[in-house]
Amino acid sequence: xxxxxxxxxxxxxxxxxxxxxxxxxxxxxxxxxxxxxxxxxxxxxxxxxxxxxxxxxxxxxxxxxxxxxxxxxxxxxxxxxxxxxxxxxxxxxxxxxxxxxxxxxxxxxxxxxxxxxxxxxxxxxxxxxxxxxxxxxxxxxxxxxxxxxxxxxxxxxxxxxxxxxxxxxxxxxxxxxxxxxxxxxxxxxxxxxxxxxxxxxxxxxxxxxxxxxxxxxxxxxxxxxxxxxxxxxxxxxxxxxxxxxxxxxxxxxxxxxxxxxxxxxxxxxxxxxxxxxxxxxxxxxxxxxxxxxxxxxxxxxxxxxxxxxxxxxxxxxxxxxxxxxxxxxxxxxxxxxxxxxxxx
Numbered sequence: 001x002x003x004x005x006x007x008x009x010x011x012x013x014x015x016x017x018x019x020x021x022x023x024x025x026x027x028x029x030x031x032x033x034x035x036x037x038x039x040x041x042x043x044x045x046x047x048x049x050x051x052x053x054x055x056x057x058x059x060x061x062x063x064x065x066x067x068x069x070x071x072x073x074x075x076x077x078x079x080x081x082x083x084x085x086x087x088x089x090x091x092x093x094x095x096x097x098x099x100x101x102x103x104x105x106x107x108x109x110x111x112x113x114x115x116x117x118x119x120x121x122x123x124x125x126x127x128x129x130x131x132x133x134x135x136x137x138x139x140x141x142x143x144x145x146x147x148x149x150x151x152x153x154x155x156x157x158x159x160x161x162x163x164x165x166x167x168x169x170x171x172x173x174x175x176x177x178x179x180x181x182x183x184x185x186x187x188x189x190x191x192x193x194x195x196x197x198x199x200x201x202x203x204x205x206x207x208x209x210x211x212x213x214x215x216x217x218x219x220x221x222x223x224x225x226x227x228x229x230x231x232x233x234x235x236x237x238x239x240x241x242x243x244x245x246x247x248x249x250x251x252x253x254x255x256x257x258x259x260x261x262x263x264x265x266x267x268x269x270x271x272x273x274x275x276x277x278x279x280x281x282x283x284x285x286x287x288x289x290x291x292x293x294x295x296x297x298x299x300x301x302x303x304x305x306x307x308x309x310x311x312x313x314x315x316x317x318x319x320x321x322x323x324x325x326x327x328x329x330x331x332x333x334x335x336x337x338x339x340x341x342x343x344x
Contacts, residue, residue, distance in 0.1 A: 034068035052339040060334035076106035083109040154199035201242030207232035223262035278318040
């Protein structure tokens with residue numbers, strides 16, 4: 001079904017002429033908050049298989065999220081300026097729309113936990129509330145994001161999280177969806193971001209290796225990782241309950257930290273610098289994206305589970321489905337989305 005995957009020995013850091021840092025693009029907005037699933041461990045005797053390829057975007061896919069029932073995928077792209085909703089099992093695109101401003105594009109597109117509303121955020125800072133069946137705008141939200149980062153909802157669907165901005169411009173605003181009242185939290189210097197599936201624990205890290213973790217219920221910083229004098233963070237991921245933070249560094253190290261205390265836990269391994277990382281909803285599996293393959297790593301045993309082929313010339317997105325049975329990655333120029341089945 002899939003075209004033959006080509007293995008390339010070069011990487012491309014520039015994304016279709018966009019002036020975006022490779023670090024910021026590699027860590028794109030998170031999977032929206034969904035109710036927890038019971039997810040048994042990945043079977044060691046099941047070989048992951050490619051089950052779908054989604055094509056339609058003509059430029060790098062910047063954001064990708066599953067619906068909470070796992071049936072739909074919403075995506076947004078950079079220079080084709082579109083957002084799309086897919087029935088990924090059939091491979092059909094249900095609908096799409098394009099940013100009105102010729103210089104604008106969507107930095108986030110995700111369905112609410114109940115599936116009744118589609119939210120989008122654009123590169124000039126606007127957030128739109130849309131019809132989930134057509135994408136038509138119902139209203140504009142009274143918030144101005146800072147561009148790149150995380151825009152999502154808490155699991156109860158009552159709070160909109162705006163954690164956006166790169167470098168010293170990063171900040172956090174929590175919006176009550178009913179009252180439209182904001183709660184602002186002091187940010188930090190940040191280039192990459194991660195959030196737990198429930199939307200209540202947020203982490204941000206920088207190219208100088210610093211990182212902070214917030215409890216968004218209280219609005220307080222719960223831990224701070226020490227500075228790194230040798231390498232910066234290129235991607236981060238939180239375990240589902242917010243106990244651990246995995247950081248991929250520019251020198252190829254992957255390290256695990258206690259997210260609640262900021263203390264170092266262990267080195268997972270060292271290799272070439274990854275493009276992206278993601279942790280499965282059960283917290284057992286780490287997906288690590290490289291330009292020509294994806295590693296599935298068992299966090300309990302600290303051993304390799306599987307290698308999946310990839311062909312990511314530019315930056316890469318990795319997303320687990322809410323039940324953990326499927327993994328998506330973007331490939332080639334970033335415009336193609338591949339779906340892998342990881343468990344029966």
